[in-house]
Amino acid sequence: MTVAMATSQPGSRPHDKYDRLVAAAQALQKLKVSVAHPCDTASLGAVFEAVDLGLIEPILVGPQARIKSVAETLGRDLSDIRIVDAAHSHASAAAAVDLVRSGQAEALMKGSLHTDELMGAVVRRDAGLRTARRISHCFIMDVPGHDRPLVITDAAINIAPTLEDKVHIVQNAIDLARALQVDPVRVAILSAMETVNPKVPSTIEAAALCKMADRGQITGGILDGPLALDNAIDLGAAKIKNIQSPVAGQATVLVVPDLEAGNMLAKSLTFLADADAAGIVLGARVPIILTSRADSTITRLASCAVASLFANTQRGKLAMPEV
Structure with a gap:
């Protein structure tokens, strides 16, 4: 699928700047993203959009049954995507951050939880991602x-x-x-x-x-x-x-x-x-993708592309010191 196919719609204005960002990110290795609580169609749909363009390799963190139910609503198959079960949104945020701390993910993405919940897990002094x-x-x-x-x-x-x-x-x-x-x-x-x-x-x-x-x-x-x-x-x-x-x-x-x-x-x-x-x-130790249910498709993809481009500059470098 090309960027133009994914983002252009009849009567819509061109998004040349964002299209270039997405195309640049597609040329890189897929970004390993820990997705916290993708439990509605908007947040999980955003993940699939980025997967379809080859931008990310997601790990979905949240109540497994709910995630699978949303995927069924979207008509999507989760057999090739890893799911980490977490009971509720606070647990999802903590588990998603832990995946980054353990080196299993190189970016964090907000799902259908409140931004404060996710950032609360990020800034925890004992087990967060502060630098x-x-x-x-x-x-x-x-x-x-x-x-x-x-x-x-x-x-x-x-x-x-x-x-x-x-x-x-x-x-x-x-x-x-x-x-x-x-x-x-x-x-x-x-x-x-x-x-x-x-x-x-x-x-x-x-x-x-x-x-x-x-x-x-x-x-x-x-x-x-x-x-x-x-x-x-x-x-x-x-x-x-x-x-x-x-x-x-x-x-x-x-x-x-x-x-x-x-x-x-x-x-x-x-x-x-x-x-x-x-x-x-x-x-933080990794880029954090904040998307909104009101965001357009190209905006969500551009956020993923920006995170991928930023993470690419960090690969092979020493991470910023933790605090």
């Missing part, structure tokens, strides 16, 4: 009319990140962009303005992050900020304000001041600009 990095979320946005995917972080996990938190958030996003073969990685630290204003804390943090990058405390990307959204992504807006910067107008990564700003930005692009938003959590 020295702070965990953060990235949206990889496919925006119609924009020539490149946009990475927005963090719009889902860190509510009011400190400057120290933002160092990790930025580094996670840079590592992701590099895994997606973005070169160079241009990072815009967003605020409401492009000048440092002592009355606006996000502008001071933006300036500090840029200086930390100058000193090698953040690596792999080119940072600039504070930048307002318009002059971060639009060359014309940057020229009007006479901003001389290798990032302004060309940013690939948009780092928001806090979760509220990120959530509004991502949802504005989704509902007003018809953008799609693939999601992934980074900073």
